[in-house]
Amino acid sequence: MVSSITQLWQKWLHRHRIFIMPSAYGYAYVVLLLVMLLGAINYNNSLGHLLCFLLVGLGQVAMHHSHRNIKNLSLTVTALDSVFNGQSAQFRLTTSNTKPHASYQLEVRHKISSKKSRWPFIKRYHSLQLLDVVDGNSNHTSTLTIPTQKRGWQPLNTLSLTSSYPLGLFQCWTLFDTPAQVLVYPQAKGQKPLPISAQAGQESHQYEQLGEDEFAGLRSYREGEALHRVAWKAMARDDQMRSKQFSSPQGRELLFRWEDVADINDTEQKLSQLCQWICQAEQQGDRYGLILPNAELTASHGPSHQHHCLKLLALFDENR
Numbered sequence: 598m599v600s601s602i603t604q605l606w607q608k609w610l611h612r613h614r615i616f617i618m619p620s621a622y623g624y625a626y627v628v629l630l631l632v633m634l635l636g637a638i639n640y641n642n643s644l645g646h647l648l649c650f651l652l653v654g655l656g657q658v659a660m661h662h663s664h665r666n667i668k669n670l671s672l673t674v675t676a677l678d679s680v681f682n683g684q685s686a687q688f689r690l691t692t693s694n695t696k697p698h699a700s701y702q703l704e705v706r707h708k709i710s711s712k713k714s715r716w717p718f719i720k721r722y723h724s725l726q727l728l729d730v731v732d733g734n735s736n737h738t739s740t741l742t743i744p745t746q747k748r749g750w751q752p753l754n755t756l757s758l759t760s761s762y763p764l765g766l767f768q769c770w771t772l773f774d775t776p777a778q779v780l781v782y783p784q785a786k787g788q789k790p791l792p793i794s795a796q797a798g799q800e801s802h803q804y805e806q807l808g809e810d811e812f813a814g815l816r817s818y819r820e821g822e823a824l825h826r827v828a829w830k831a832m833a834r835d836d837q838m839r840s841k842q843f844s845s846p847q848g849r850e851l852l853f854r855w856e857d858v859a860d861i862n863d864t865e866q867k868l869s870q871l872c873q874w875i876c877q878a879e880q881q882g883d884r885y886g887l888i889l890p891n892a893e894l895t896a897s898h899g900p901s902h903q904h905h906c907l908k909l910l911a912l913f914d915e916n917r
Contacts, residue, residue: 614771615664615667615668615769616770617663617767617768618767619766619767619768620761620766620767622765623656623765623766627656630653630656633645633648633652634649655764656766659763659764659766659767660766660767663760663762663763663766663767663768666700666701666760666762666769667700667703667758667759667760667770667771668696669694669695669696670692670693670694670700670703670758671692671695672691672693672705672756672773672775673691674688674689674690674691674753674756674775674777675688675691675777676688676753676777676778677689677740677779678779679779679780679781679782679904679907679908680745680781680782681781681782681784681872682748682781682782683745683784684745685742686743686744686745686779686781687742687743688741688777689740690705690726690738690739690741691737692705692728692731692736692737692738692758693735694732694734694736696734698733699730699731699732699733700730700762701729701760701762702728702729702760702762703728703758703760704726704727704728704758704760705725705726705727705728705756705757705759706723706724706756706758706759707722707723707725707753707754707756707757708722708754708756722759725741725743726739726741741753745781747781748781748782748783749911749912750779750780750912751780752775752777752778753777753778754774755772755774757770757771758770758772758773780908780911782908782910782911783865783868783869783871783910784872785869785875786872786873787869787870787872788824789857791874791878792853792857815828815831815840815841816839816840817837817838817840818838818840826840827839827840828841849884850883850884850886850896851874851878851884851885851886851896852887852896853871853875853878853885853886853887853888855867855888855889855890868910868913871887871910872910875903875906875910876903879898879900882898883898884896884898885897885898887909889910891913891914894906
């Protein structure tokens with residue numbers, strides 16, 4: 598029953614491109630007009646009638662201008678770089694105005710649904726961005742920021758473009774379905790040291806834990822690095838977060854396997870540990886490969902290889 602109502606409601610929404618309803622101020626305005634009209638009728642006051650009808654006409658003009666303000670507007674959304682879980686995903690928003698006159702006081706809203714809602718087919722929207730003015734026959738480009746809560750593909754879904762211009766008596770809005778989505782990597786965190794093979798090129802899968810090599814200096818802390826590498830004493834002096842840098846053999850080849858995190862019970866924590874290893878190996882310039890229960894990547898390095906490894910972790914499904 599609820600699913601049928603939801604489908605009918607969504608079809609009706611997308612059939613009518615522009616919607617307009619009185620705002621809270623609009624309803625208060627109507628009540629005020631009714632009180633004024635009753636007073637004018639009761640006291641047979643012609644000036645009261647004139648003022649009441651004048652304000653009714655003003656409301657009608659405001660309604661037409663509100664509809665005209667949001668007409669012939671369109672939104673185009675493009676996903677930007679992938680992010681780690683917990684960070685904010687960014688989308689490039691282009692607002693196009695094809696009419697000759699400008700549009701004012703526009704608000705871009707993002708659909709959110711609550712499972713606890715009594716009416717699940719009615720979606721709530723929260724504000725993402727305010728646009729003061731979009732000139733006529735022009736495009737306005739801005740950036741939307743969406744918080745992330747889980748790994749995998751995060752779609753933007755439906756956006757609402759809303760305006761209460763010019764008097765705030767009416768709220769006019771239109772909906773846009775956006776196919777844009779951003780890839781969210783697992784969180785890069787974990788306390789296990791980086792595993793390295795006993796001998797390069799050896800077919801055996803025996804691993805030893807990475808020790809601390811010769812200290813090479815300090816550098817700025819990077820997202821995903823292990824906390825045990827943070828120079829806490831240096832941070833206490835100037836409140837700047839730095840990481841200890843150690844020299845390591847060049848050309849080292851690493852292989853990260855699902856078995857290396859078998860002692861971690863939670864799947865998400867396993868993926869976070871593998872993600873932290875990949876980020877650390879890439880920062881150190883090592884070659885590294887990845888073996889998961891359902892996928893495998895041979896050893897390589899570079900931003901493209903790192904993205905492929907992190908994408909496997911982001912889309913990992915233990916049941917497949």
